[in-house]
Amino acid sequence: MDFISWMNQFRMDFCTEPANLKRTLEEFRTKFLTKWIEGDLNRNGAELTEQYNEAVRQGKESIENLKKNEKQRRQQSQMSQKVLESHIAKARMLKEELTRLKTEADTRLQKKENMTEELQKVLEEKDHDSQKILAQEKTTKERLLELEKSAEWFRNNLGLQFRKISGNKLQMIFTSVDDKDPKAPCSFHVQIDDSRKYIISNCEPPVEELDCLVEKLNATNNLSGFVQAIRKAFKTKMTR
Structure with a gap:
């Protein structure tokens, strides 16, 4: 029943009896509210459906954007990880090189210290x-000077002459030993070694007790006594 038909019925009921009028008003109110609510619900439902669909669309776009951003962040993270690994590898190589250089420097420094000590x-x-x-x-100069100072005395008293020869040696030559032949020479070489001991060599004529005389000379360091003793030995040798 449409609204016009319902109004005609309402006029008929209004003209007939009040009981029917009350019932008709109740039906009208019920039908009118029902129609209004259904229309409002339909309109609101359409708006809500549209809003829901829009929200879903925006949500899908947000999800897609998040997926893209997540993919980009993952790629960036992988790139950053590779860069970090590369930096770590370089740092490890630099550390090893630094250790090698430090070891080499320490070795060279130790060698330098050893060479400095040596x-x-x-x-x-x-x-x-x-x-x-x-x-x-x-010492040698002092001994030679001593010999030279004594030379004059030996020359004047014992007929002794000194002659320097190669090898830091001094040749001592006696004359006036043999009464039969005063010009006949007797000689020996004397030198001083690194241990400051006397060495007597080239003794002419040979003297049997020469070793004992040299040993006594080095024990007493008395050169004058040795010269006198060996001259005496020469004289004894010449007079036999």
């Missing part, structure tokens, strides 16, 4: 040897 020892030994040589030269 050089210092060599310099000290050289200085010691130089001082030793100077002391020996000084």
